[in-house]
Amino acid sequence: MADTREPLGVALVGCGTVGGAVATILTRDQSILAARLTPRIALRCIVDIDFAHARECGLDEALFCEDLGEALADPAVGVVVELVGGTTVARDIIADALRAGKHVVTANKALLAHHGAALYALAREHGVSVSFEASCAGGVPIIRALCDGLIANRIDAIYGIVNGTCNFILTEMTQHERSYADALAAAQAAGLAEADPTLDVSGTDSAHKLAVMAALAFGQRVDLEEIPVDGIDALQPCDVGYGQELGYVIKLLAIAHRQGGGISLRVRPAFIPKDHPLAWISGPFNAISVYGHATGHTMYYGRGAGGMPTASAVVADLASVASGTAGRRFAQLALWPDLNASASQLPVDDVESRYYIRVAAEDKPGVFARIATVLGGHDISIASALQHEPTDADPAAGVPVVITTHRAREGNVRSAIAEINALPVIKAETVCIDMVDEHPEQM
Amino acid sequence: MADTREPLGVALVGCGTVGGAVATILTRDQSILAARLTPRIALRCIVDIDFAHARECGLDEALFCEDLGEALADPAVGVVVELVGGTTVARDIIADALRAGKHVVTANKALLAHHGAALYALAREHGVSVSFEASCAGGVPIIRALCDGLIANRIDAIYGIVNGTCNFILTEMTQHERSYADALAAAQAAGLAEADPTLDVSGTDSAHKLAVMAALAFGQRVDLEEIPVDGIDALQPCDVGYGQELGYVIKLLAIAHRQGGGISLRVRPAFIPKDHPLAWISGPFNAISVYGHATGHTMYYGRGAGGMPTASAVVADLASVASGTAGRRFAQLALWPDLNASASQLPVDDVESRYYIRVAAEDKPGVFARIATVLGGHDISIASALQHEPTDADPAAGVPVVITTHRAREGNVRSAIAEINALPVIKAETVCIDMVDEHPEQM
Numbered sequence: 001m002a003d004t005r006e007p008l009g010v011a012l013v014g015c016g017t018v019g020g021a022v023a024t025i026l027t028r029d030q031s032i033l034a035a036r037l038t039p040r041i042a043l044r045c046i047v048d049i050d051f052a053h054a055r056e057c058g059l060d061e062a063l064f065c066e067d068l069g070e071a072l073a074d075p076a077v078g079v080v081v082e083l084v085g086g087t088t089v090a091r092d093i094i095a096d097a098l099r100a101g102k103h104v105v106t107a108n109k110a111l112l113a114h115h116g117a118a119l120y121a122l123a124r125e126h127g128v129s130v131s132f133e134a135s136c137a138g139g140v141p142i143i144r145a146l147c148d149g150l151i152a153n154r155i156d157a158i159y160g161i162v163n164g165t166c167n168f169i170l171t172e173m174t175q176h177e178r179s180y181a182d183a184l185a186a187a188q189a190a191g192l193a194e195a196d197p198t199l200d201v202s203g204t205d206s207a208h209k210l211a212v213m214a215a216l217a218f219g220q221r222v223d224l225e226e227i228p229v230d231g232i233d234a235l236q237p238c239d240v241g242y243g244q245e246l247g248y249v250i251k252l253l254a255i256a257h258r259q260g261g262g263i264s265l266r267v268r269p270a271f272i273p274k275d276h277p278l279a280w281i282s283g284p285f286n287a288i289s290v291y292g293h294a295t296g297h298t299m300y301y302g303r304g305a306g307g308m309p310t311a312s313a314v315v316a317d318l319a320s321v322a323s324g325t326a327g328r329r330f331a332q333l334a335l336w337p338d339l340n341a342s343a344s345q346l347p348v349d350d351v352e353s354r355y356y357i358r359v360a361a362e363d364k365p366g367v368f369a370r371i372a373t374v375l376g377g378h379d380i381s382i383a384s385a386l387q388h389e390p391t392d393a394d395p396a397a398g399v400p401v402v403i404t405t406h407r408a409r410e411g412n413v414r415s416a417i418a419e420i421n422a423l424p425v426i427k428a429e430t431v432c433i434d435m436v437d438e439h440p441e442q443m
Numbered sequence: 444m445a446d447t448r449e450p451l452g453v454a455l456v457g458c459g460t461v462g463g464a465v466a467t468i469l470t471r472d473q474s475i476l477a478a479r480l481t482p483r484i485a486l487r488c489i490v491d492i493d494f495a496h497a498r499e500c501g502l503d504e505a506l507f508c509e510d511l512g513e514a515l516a517d518p519a520v521g522v523v524v525e526l527v528g529g530t531t532v533a534r535d536i537i538a539d540a541l542r543a544g545k546h547v548v549t550a551n552k553a554l555l556a557h558h559g560a561a562l563y564a565l566a567r568e569h570g571v572s573v574s575f576e577a578s579c580a581g582g583v584p585i586i587r588a589l590c591d592g593l594i595a596n597r598i599d600a601i602y603g604i605v606n607g608t609c610n611f612i613l614t615e616m617t618q619h620e621r622s623y624a625d626a627l628a629a630a631q632a633a634g635l636a637e638a639d640p641t642l643d644v645s646g647t648d649s650a651h652k653l654a655v656m657a658a659l660a661f662g663q664r665v666d667l668e669e670i671p672v673d674g675i676d677a678l679q680p681c682d683v684g685y686g687q688e689l690g691y692v693i694k695l696l697a698i699a700h701r702q703g704g705g706i707s708l709r710v711r712p713a714f715i716p717k718d719h720p721l722a723w724i725s726g727p728f729n730a731i732s733v734y735g736h737a738t739g740h741t742m743y744y745g746r747g748a749g750g751m752p753t754a755s756a757v758v759a760d761l762a763s764v765a766s767g768t769a770g771r772r773f774a775q776l777a778l779w780p781d782l783n784a785s786a787s788q789l790p791v792d793d794v795e796s797r798y799y800i801r802v803a804a805e806d807k808p809g810v811f812a813r814i815a816t817v818l819g820g821h822d823i824s825i826a827s828a829l830q831h832e833p834t835d836a837d838p839a840a841g842v843p844v845v846i847t848t849h850r851a852r853e854g855n856v857r858s859a860i861a862e863i864n865a866l867p868v869i870k871a872e873t874v875c876i877d878m879v880d881e882h883p884e885q886m
Contacts, residue, residue: 025595025737032597032736035662038775133592139738141592148591148768149576149584152468152758154475219478277744280723293475294468294755295582295745301720302741312737315595323775325591325768332481332766 007040008322011071011102013047013093014083018107018134020057021307022081022314027059033315039322041315045071068093072100079103079321081314087111091119094130098122103326105317107134107310113211113224120330121338129330131317136209137162137286139309140302141316145290146216147333153292155217157257159272159436162209164284164304165193165200166232166252170269171282173240174249180235192284202231203252203267210254214265217256217290219335220343222265228348230268239358239431242388242402243271246356249279253436257291262344264351270434271356349411354383354435357405357413359420360398360428367425368401374423378416381406398427404435450483451765454514454545456490456536457526461550461577463500464750465524465757470502476758482765484758488514511536515543522546522764524757530554534562537573541565546769548760550577550753556654556667563773564781572773574760579652580605580729582752583745584759588733589659590776596735598660600700602715602879605652607727607747608636608643609675609695613712614725616683617692623678635727645674646695646710653697657708660699660733662778663786665708671791673711682801682874685831685845686714689799692722696879700734705787707794713877714799792854797826797878800848800856802863803841803871810868811844817866821859824849841870847878 010026012019025033026043033041045065046054054064071077080097082104084090090111097104104123106112112119112135123130133143137160146155161167165187172183184201187193199205207229215222232252240250248271256265272279277299281287286304291297303309320326330336357375361367368385375382388400405413417430453469455462468476469486476484488508489497497507514520523540525547527533533554537547547566549555555562555578566573576586580603589598604610608630615626627644630636642648650672658665675695683693691714699708715722720742724730729747734740746752763769773779800818804810811828818825831843848856860873 021737029595029597029736033595034777035597036594036776036778038777139735140741141588144587144592145584148763149587149759150755151479151762152472152476152755154472154478275725277720277723280720282718292582292755293472294464294751294758296752298583298743298745300741300743303739308737309739312593312595312735315737316592319594320591323771325771328766328768328771333479334477334481335479 007042008078009042009044009076010079010081010318011045011047011077012043012081013068015046015048015054017307018310019083020053021311023059024057025311025315037319041318041322044074044077047071072096077102079105079318082106082108087114091115094119095122098126098128101126101128103128103321104130105314106132107314109135109208109212113208117221117338120336129326131320131326133317134310134313135212137288138304139312140286140300142288142300145300146213147329147335150290150292150295153294155290155292157291158213158217158288159278160254160288161251161278161281162254162286162304163200163206163252164286165197167281168192168284169232170250170252173237177237179237180233201233203229206252206254206267210256210265210267214256215337216335218263218343220340221337222343223345226345227265232269235269239433247274248272249274251278259346259352262346264346268434270436273437351410352407354407354437355405355413356433356435357403358431359401359426361401362425362427363399370423371420374416374419378412380408380412380416396427450485451521452485452487452519453522453524453761454488454490454520455486455524456511458489458491458497460750461753462526463496464754466502467500468754468758480762484761484765487517487520490514515539520545522548522761525549525551530557534558537562538565541569541571544569544571546571546764548574548757550757552578552651552655556651560664560781563779572769574763574769576760577753577756578655580731581747582755583729583743585731585743588743589656590778593733593735593738596737598733598735600734601656601660601731602721603697603731604694604721604724605697605729605747606643606649606695607729610724611635611727612675613693613695616680620680622680623676644676646672649695649697649710653699653708653710657699658780659778661706661786663783664780665786666788669788670708675712678712682876690717691715692717694721702789702795705789707789711877713879716880794853795850797850798848798856799876799878800846801874802844802869804844805868806842813866814863817859817862821855823851823855823859839870
């Protein structure tokens, strides 16, 4: 099936790990692509300010270009791949490309989470598309699932493990009883965490991805600033262990679900029942559980980072641009945040969930009754309770009492915990962890 | 974003469980669809010979039609959904629809496995498309993953749990130590197995799905008749148990992988290491692991059957027809079997894998040495061996000796087993089960 049309010319902007892999697929692996797709895709230029990695990848130096303007002026360039990252220079690159009438493919979740709607609107104004399969979960085609494969569904909930660094750390803590610090060091030694891991372990990166996915899933505009985000850096090994005793595994979850008339979006460490598929996701892998009204539970699993997996997603988007499906999808889906009103994002106090509460209390009669009384006073019903031996030789540390609640309003739980912490018998800050096991399809 | 174009008219042929659910999504749930997709989709008619189920679904009787010809003559009908099933009437319906210039959406894996290439060629001749997301794994968008999300990859292997009935039965056998007969009865009681379960438990249904997926994954024409198929009906509980002792879980797998210059396709019960995500898939769920050269391992999980999950896939295809992406994808992918040469399908004897072998031998000195000698004589290297207590009070049943092999050629294993079965110390037919744990990305 020879295709006589001109190939789709690609300007690749940013040649780091992912950019190098994209260029490799478009050049070294071009026969693989040609065997699968009729329209041809031709790498026209690699725009960067430093070509060290491009040279390491053995890419043709004739492609190197330091001037984005030159690339945008090339009529053979039909699409610009932005892999610079960040929300400043990258934003200008994408805006310039769209204004020049080029389609855009990007992996930049931070940019889309902050400015997606404006960029989509700009693309529409110029009759081109923005594609971003690579922005969430690397090589896992989750954006396509939300926009295409699951299009017949009202999406009711998303639970995502979308940061491989955090999942690696939590897997180490769970399976090898490591402390957070030791597990982080192991992730850094394995090349899975940055020297400054803040963006990952704080939950910020997961929140970016959640904002991108939720906007598409619910067809509403999401405000990133309104997503409550907790990271994994304060997690204590004893809570990981008590959770396991109770039949739960701790995961950093990006959560989006319909509740009442609104949508709850949050990122936080949470307990998942050990028989839920998400509980099995280990090491640096990502997985996203999506609950649709027709499909019920579907889950998507794979490598959420790394050069080749992420490049797989970028090149899938290039293939869609080349075949024209990217443009049609972008024009004809009603899901894009720039076409929709803002979501009614629930304040965190209005979230309803089950909770794990660990109290460090003095080991004396009547303490449990006092705690239970506080919880009851805030309309929180206890599902289970167990008291452990002290974890510490120091009696001043108190005895750990672990309580799980039935479904409760998070605002009530916070108020109750503040009250509990003020009790004189309490020896340390009370720990509270979300327990995600209420979705009807989950069990 | 009002769309002023005419809606895409749908003729739904076959209103059983899936057809009823498709009609429900297109009517009762039309606001869900309208919120996600700009082009409108309108159910024009329901063609069947019996409308009992359609009435149960509360569908508008004005849509009922007994004459396919009438539906095909309606210029407002742009797409025909074939949900009749089987390979005779359904084939005529699809051929007539294509000849009438209508796009076709079908869930019919048996038909596509047998006659896909001819139907695709006919569609191309008439400038229309055939879409079949619903043919494999129900609500899981695996066809889109293979044709779109993973398009940048050379697909190296697929391991699929694609029959929910079998997976339910095997889960019962594994988790509750039931016999095959008891587990089948439980599946029937749960409405998950037909009164005559042959199509499912024989592996035939899985082979149909494997043929459809493999053709797309490898971009080659697959011969269904050349796929060796073993079902689950001969599985013995003791082997399920010994596998678990060794750290493996039994699954009915649809396997496709590149080996040497060819492709091995096979359907059979096989052992998966218990830390592989496929080992965790329980009950009626489906999951497909796909290994791409860029993505590495990705997996897709969900409900493989049932009205609404399957209808979700059918309606996704209708949405793609409405937006024009189905036509473009069908025209521009080089993967379709009618555009490609036949795959070089390896004879089963040339498959290389690891194997679990259980021998029932007389409990006397030298027996293990004789078995080991036979295996060695066929170039089969033993990875582990364990001898169990007799499972049976009857000493004539022999002592079970379980051997796992290193990677070996299946032809050699078959010859060795024939030789072992002929030894006078052997008390029962030797059992041999594939162990799928050699893929580099799996571990």
